[in-house]
Amino acid sequence: MPEWLTQAEFVIERDPERCIQCKVCVRQCANEVHRFDAELGEVFSDSDKCVGCHRCVSLCPTNALSVRQVELDFRSNANWTPQAIRNIYKQAEQGGVLLTGMGNPEPLPVYWDRMLLNASQVTNPSIDPLREPMELLTYLGAKPTRLKYEGGDEPRLETELGPQLELQVPVMFSTMSYGSISYNASLALARAASEVGTYANTGEGGLHAGIRPFAKNMIVQVASGRFGVDADYLNAAAAVEIKIGQGAKPGIGGHLPGEKVTAEISATRMIPLGTDAISPAPHHDIYSIEDLRQLIYAIKETTRYRKPVGVKIAAVHHIAAIASGAVRAGADFVAIDGYRGGTGAAPTMIRNNVGIPIEFALAAVDARLREEGIRQDASLVVAGSFRCAADVVKAIALGADACYIGTGALVAMGCHLCQKCYTGRCNWGIATQDPYLTRRLNPNIAVRRLVNLLESWRHEIKEIMGGMGINAVESLRGNRDHLRGIGLTDRELNALGIQMAGE
Amino acid sequence: MATRRLLPFKDMGGCSITGIMDESGRRFAGDTIIRSIRNMHERSNGLGGGFAAYGIYPERDEQYAMHLMFDTHQAKRDTEALLDQRATVHLAEPIPTRAHPAISGEPILHRYFVNIEADRGRPHLGEDDLVVELHMQINAEVEDAFVFSAGKNMGCFKGVGYPEDIGEFFRLEEYDAYIWIAHGRFPTNTTGWWGGAHPFSLLDWAIVHNGEISSYGINKRYLRNFGYECTLQTDTEVIAYMFDLLMRKHGLPLELACSAMAPPFWNEIERMDEVEQAQARAIRAVYGGALLNGPFAVVVGSTGRMIGFSDRTKLRPQVCARSGDRLYISSEEAAIRTVCPDPDVVWHPEAGEPVLGELQAGVKVN
Ligand code: SF4
Ligand code: SF4
Numbered sequence: 119m120p121e122w123l124t125q126a127e128f129v130i131e132r133d134p135e136r137c138i139q140c141k142v143c144v145r146q147c148a149n150e151v152h153r154f155d156a157e158l159g160e161v162f163s164d165s166d167k168c169v170g171c172h173r174c175v176s177l178c179p180t181n182a183l184s185v186r187q188v189e190l191d192f193r194s195n196a197n198w199t200p201q202a203i204r205n206i207y208k209q210a211e212q213g214g215v216l217l218t219g220m221g222n223p224e225p226l227p228v229y230w231d232r233m234l235l236n237a238s239q240v241t242n243p244s245i246d247p248l249r250e251p252m253e254l255l256t257y258l259g260a261k262p263t264r265l266k267y268e269g270g271d272e273p274r275l276e277t278e279l280g281p282q283l284e285l286q287v288p289v290m291f292s293t294m295s296y297g298s299i300s301y302n303a304s305l306a307l308a309r310a311a312s313e314v315g316t317y318a319n320t321g322e323g324g325l326h327a328g329i330r331p332f333a334k335n336m337i338v339q340v341a342s343g344r345f346g347v348d349a350d351y352l353n354a355a356a357a358v359e360i361k362i363g364q365g366a367k368p369g370i371g372g373h374l375p376g377e378k379v380t381a382e383i384s385a386t387r388m389i390p391l392g393t394d395a396i397s398p399a400p401h402h403d404i405y406s407i408e409d410l411r412q413l414i415y416a417i418k419e420t421t422r423y424r425k426p427v428g429v430k431i432a433a434v435h436h437i438a439a440i441a442s443g444a445v446r447a448g449a450d451f452v453a454i455d456g457y458r459g460g461t462g463a464a465p466t467m468i469r470n471n472v473g474i475p476i477e478f479a480l481a482a483v484d485a486r487l488r489e490e491g492i493r494q495d496a497s498l499v500v501a502g503s504f505r506c507a508a509d510v511v512k513a514i515a516l517g518a519d520a521c522y523i524g525t526g527a528l529v530a531m532g533c534h535l536c537q538k539c540y541t542g543r544c545n546w547g548i549a550t551q552d553p554y555l556t557r558r559l560n561p562n563i564a565v566r567r568l569v570n571l572l573e574s575w576r577h578e579i580k581e582i583m584g585g586m587g588i589n590a591v592e593s594l595r596g597n598r599d600h601l602r603g604i605g606l607t608d609r610e611l612n613a614l615g616i617q618m619a620g621e
Numbered sequence: 622m623a624t625r626r627l628l629p630f631k632d633m634g635g636c637s638i639t640g641i642m643d644e645s646g647r648r649f650a651g652d653t654i655i656r657s658i659r660n661m662h663e664r665s666n667g668l669g670g671g672f673a674a675y676g677i678y679p680e681r682d683e684q685y686a687m688h689l690m691f692d693t694h695q696a697k698r699d700t701e702a703l704l705d706q707r708a709t710v711h712l713a714e715p716i717p718t719r720a721h722p723a724i725s726g727e728p729i730l731h732r733y734f735v736n737i738e739a740d741r742g743r744p745h746l747g748e749d750d751l752v753v754e755l756h757m758q759i760n761a762e763v764e765d766a767f768v769f770s771a772g773k774n775m776g777c778f779k780g781v782g783y784p785e786d787i788g789e790f791f792r793l794e795e796y797d798a799y800i801w802i803a804h805g806r807f808p809t810n811t812t813g814w815w816g817g818a819h820p821f822s823l824l825d826w827a828i829v830h831n832g833e834i835s836s837y838g839i840n841k842r843y844l845r846n847f848g849y850e851c852t853l854q855t856d857t858e859v860i861a862y863m864f865d866l867l868m869r870k871h872g873l874p875l876e877l878a879c880s881a882m883a884p885p886f887w888n889e890i891e892r893m894d895e896v897e898q899a900q901a902r903a904i905r906a907v908y909g910g911a912l913l914n915g916p917f918a919v920v921v922g923s924t925g926r927m928i929g930f931s932d933r934t935k936l937r938p939q940v941c942a943r944s945g946d947r948l949y950i951s952s953e954e955a956a957i958r959t960v961c962p963d964p965d966v967v968w969h970p971e972a973g974e975p976v977l978g979e980l981q982a983g984v985k986v987n
Binding site for chain 1: 837838839846907
């Protein structure tokens with residue numbers, strides 16, 4: 119029996135009529151798929167190693183290449199899918215945990231696609247955002263239930279509002295650490311956030327000196343590895359986020375292998391050069407909700423109550439109770455990451471099977487916090503695969519204050535979702551530390567693309583709101599009357615707190 | 622009935638509204654307001670009309686006047702049992718009406734003058750809170766019973782029909798009030814139901830409303846946080862509850878309450894001085910759920926006060942006039958001039974800018 123049963127997942131087709139043997143593909147593919155045979159003077163391809171990132175296809179000057187997924191290479195079987203069989207071969211050959219990158223790709227229902235939005239007709243005029251004000255400004259942070267005024271002819275505000283993040287568009291860049299992505303990618307996210315007036319999140323990668331100038335548009339994370347955390351780091355940023363969990367791999371930690379811990383990363387994360395950066399599954403000082411409270415207040419003390427402190431949790435069962443606990447523990451915002459959230463590396467089994475959809479998590483948390491009368495105590499930020507402006511509008515209508523986008527931002531920078539981020543050979547220069555590859559991502563161009571993305575979403579959000587006859591985002595937030603479900607069961611409609619289309 | 626009114630549907634449609642206040646506290650009969658609203662006949666479609674009047678029960682001004690409608694005698698009995706259990710009823714009597722050719726299918730209309738003693742188990746609740754609770758309880762729990770209003774020295778009169786006919790049906794020319802507000806309805810999505818007509822009232826708040834509130838979905842969830850259950854088919858109730866919450870419970874002055882409901886735009890806020898800016902930002906950040914979006918113009922009555930205000934882009938008409946002690950607020954100038962041909966001043970308030978009528982200093986009505 120042959121030792122290797124794993125077969126190529128992609129076929130590479132090279133049109134001999136078009137190929138001019140320029141060797142661009144040879145240089146571009148870090149997976150060494152393309153090879154130039156000097157003797158024959160011809161480029162050959164070894165599809166076995168191809169990950170389907172389309173770098174070579176995109177850069178081939180004569181459009182000579184196409185890369186296709188291999189279809190039906192096994193006898194068809196609805197239960198034993200090609201992926202299931204391949205995974206078994208892989209494990210039988212190598213032993214060990216299946217690894218992968220990016221978010222859950224399984225064909226599970228995307229509930230955003232089963233919710234439709236409303237628009238005004240006749241009784242309520244729609245608003246043209248090009249001619250009328252259309253306001254998206256959003257404040258994240260704890261709000262008091264009410265404002266107190268000193269009476270008199272000129273009432274004076276007595277209540278002082280706690281620290282708030284001010285977002286020009288209710289979309290932020292999600293946690294992506296320097297280490298899991300390249301310096302250029304991190305820089306581009308930070309710069310784009312400050313240009314648009316929103317925030318980028320350091321993840322647990324620390325705050326690189328080159329990114330500090332943009333720190334007022336950064337949220338810094340305190341994760342279980344505590345990489346790069348000191349008082350300076352906490353005080354430099356606009357807000358601090360404690361990472362409890364992540365949608366792609368709830369309940370497990372992270373591991374940046376030593377070979378990726380370059381001099382720059384070691385300095386930024388404050389760990390020795392070349393050592394593995396291991397984030398334990400739990401924080402070793404958080405074993406219960408009181409412990410979380412202590413950490414929240416330790417950070418608030420350190421930042422003199424001038425920064426909102428948030429908590430990021432993965433969407434899992436009983437998410438409403440967990441989120442309520444985090445709010446009661448003092449979180450100024452709670453970020454919930456759904457099971458489609460992306461990652462640089464995760465065990466495939468966990469990514470594809472653990473967690474719940476962000477749609478249900480959000481609906482349950484918003485409803486619970488309202489029931490308990492603590493919704494204003496914390497803002498809700500949701501993450502876990504927002505693909506377009508309509509997803510964002512639906513999330514806000516369900517009850518979110520803002521959305522985090524991670525994968526979407528990487529795609530804007532060129533990511534082709536090959537899911538091989540964990541290999542460190544990202545041909546698009548994003549999920550890699552290899553200087554040969556990171557050079558490919560020009561931060562100026564990446565910033566422009568990210569800004570363009572947020573600007574276009576901003577326009578689309580305004581357009582949709584205008585159609586609803588709503589001119590301020592606070593009137594959309596939690597306004598589930600503007601959502602209708604299609605193809606959903608009664609239970610699902612109830613869980614989402616929305617009515618059916620036609621009702 | 623009970624199930625129908627629990628549907629979380631909004632009121633959609635156009636309307637006519639008008640309000641007249643005599644700031645000297647002098648009371649005048651209801652035929653004036655009927656003439657004013659009749660002038661806007663075209664703005665309603667016969668599916669709802671109503672009035673609120675302030676100062677009509679001076680001899681019982683310490684008691685809450687509960688105007689109720691019942692679809693069945695059983696509902697009346699159930700409600701009365703509940704009233705006996707929770708309140709002291711000083712007087713119960715039918716609301717006087719006259720047979721009117723244009724009005725039919727009226728429910729049983731009754732009024733009760735009540736007080737509620739402090740609840741020893743819940744000393745933090747004042748009489749107002751207990752009356753609100755009772756009001757909500759009847760609407761939510763008693764099948765086929767519905768509270769039109771439950772305020773002191775005021776009352777709502779409303780039903781299915783054109784407002785001028787409803788006014789005659791309720792014999793409003795026999796009442797004297799210092800504030801009258803009226804409403805003619807043009808609903809597009811609710812069948813005629815007497816309880817669904819405007820004004821909508823809570824305690825002594827009464828609201829007439831022209832417009833549709835596109836933020837209704839979040840407003841009602843926001844209000845639920847504070848114990849207000851929106852159970853009607855109309856989004857007017859959110860405005861009433863919002864006034865009650867912001868002004869009575871949170872103690873915001875009128876200007877600030879209105880700036881929570883119809884806040885200035887951010888670009889206007891940026892042009893304010895620092896102190897005003899901080900206030901405006903705080904209001905928008907904290908009271909986002911109270912922002913009323915979509916086109917509306919409202920007239921709000923409460924003891925000693927009449928307020929007119931519109932949405933922040935003024936997508937529904939509102940015009941005001943003054944003549945001597947009288948303040949007029951209406952959808953149309955013609956409706957004012959019918960009853961006051963030569964006002965001292967007529968003006969169109971800015972979008973979101975409240976217009977306030979208040980009793981002159983020293984005038985007591987309760
Ligand atoms: S891995 Fe990417 S660059 Fe390499 S051959 Fe496949 S598609 Fe082309
Ligand atoms: S970041 Fe790079 S490696 Fe990861 S999915 Fe995108 S293209 Fe592939």
